[in-house]
Amino acid sequence: MKKLLLLVSLLPLFSQAADYEKVSVEVVAENLNGSAYYIPGLSGAATEYEGFISNAGFVITSEGVVVFDGLGTPSLADAMLNEIRKLTDKPIKLVIVSHYHADHIYGLQVFKEQGAQIWAPKGTWDYLDSETATSLLDSRRTALYPWVNDETYLVDPDRIIDKDTNFSLGENQFLLTYFGKVHSEGDMSLLSINDQTLYSGDLIFEGRIPFVGDADIIKWSKTLDRVRNIEMEYFVPGHGMASDQPQETMDLTYRYLNFLIKQLTLAVDEMTPFDEAYNAIDWSEFEDEPAFEAANRKNAYAVYLYLERVL
Numbered sequence: 001m002k003k004l005l006l007l008v009s010l011l012p013l014f015s016q017a018a019d020y021e022k023v024s025v026e027v028v029a030e031n032l033n034g035s036a037y038y039i040p041g042l043s044g045a046a047t048e049y050e051g052f053i054s055n056a057g058f059v060i061t062s063e064g065v066v067v068f069d070g071l072g073t074p075s076l077a078d079a080m081l082n083e084i085r086k087l088t089d090k091p092i093k094l095v096i097v098s099h100y101h102a103d104h105i106y107g108l109q110v111f112k113e114q115g116a117q118i119w120a121p122k123g124t125w126d127y128l129d130s131e132t133a134t135s136l137l138d139s140r141r142t143a144l145y146p147w148v149n150d151e152t153y154l155v156d157p158d159r160i161i162d163k164d165t166n167f168s169l170g171e172n173q174f175l176l177t178y179f180g181k182v183h184s185e186g187d188m189s190l191l192s193i194n195d196q197t198l199y200s201g202d203l204i205f206e207g208r209i210p211f212v213g214d215a216d217i218i219k220w221s222k223t224l225d226r227v228r229n230i231e232m233e234y235f236v237p238g239h240g241m242a243s244d245q246p247q248e249t250m251d252l253t254y255r256y257l258n259f260l261i262k263q264l265t266l267a268v269d270e271m272t273p274f275d276e277a278y279n280a281i282d283w284s285e286f287e288d289e290p291a292f293e294a295a296n297r298k299n300a301y302a303v304y305l306y307l308e309r310v311l
């Protein structure tokens with residue numbers, strides 16, 4: 001009897017937890033190959049499109065579902081879960097998080113509530129323990145209200161990945177490649193070997209100028225050489241369209257980062273002040289790309305400061 005009472009009193013709690021504000025953006029799963037799917041986010045700034053600006057993915061195996069990244073709000077993740085439920089009723093076993101940045105993690109609680117394990121790259125705790133993590137969540141509770149609200153919380157990982165790791169679920173084989181501190185405090189990719197599909201996270205931005213922020217740009221450029229050598233047929237970037245032409249999908253990020261490094265290394269070597277250097281650089285190769293206006297000058301300045309420190 002006691003047990004039953006406890007169950008009954010817990011029920012409203014559970015139903016409340018699963019009750020997320022609906023989104024009006026269209027969250028649709030696309031099949032890439034075999035059991036591999038992705039959710040294409042829209043191309044926009046952090047708080048545009050109800051926060052739906054990053055990609056996520058999932059792989060359906062006979063034993064359950066492996067999710068890649070958690071989208072930018074619990075509401076978006078809940079919409080993604082609905083898409084998964086149209087395809088399978090298998091349990092959500094695992095969420096692989098490419099990196100801890102707001103637009104990839106605010107939906108994690110939805111999958112955690114489904115009983116999934118969260119695996120994240122080393123460096124995740126540096127983010128979770130930072131002032132940035134707390135203050136950003138606070139400001140997004142306003143900027144992305146009602147989809148991010150007081151019920152939204154940061155989910156701790158269950159397992160930290162600090163080296164390349166193979167695992168399997170059902171008949172599916174997977175490879176996690178750990179890159180270290182590259183685009184964020186820690187980055188990793190997921191390869192679904194059976195589907196020859198690589199989910200790269202934010203090492204690659206397709207169709208727009210990437211966000212450099214406080215990335216280790218030289219390591220990022222070297223890491224792209226590594227990513228370009230992973231054997232795969234389908235490529236899902238952190239932002240932008242997936243494709244069956246991996247080298248093309250990677251091309252813009254690759255060219256852009258190497259251009260920044262080359263041009264700004266010259267400027268720092270010659271001790272040219274930033275403004276003067278920036279104005280002298282011929283940006284025509286990139287100036288028509290989406291997000292150029294919003295991101296390029298900030299990126300260039302971040303890289304300039306970075307190179308001043310390391311050169």
Ligand SMILES: [Zn+2]
Pocket residue numbers: 099101183184202
């Ligand atoms: Zn990111």
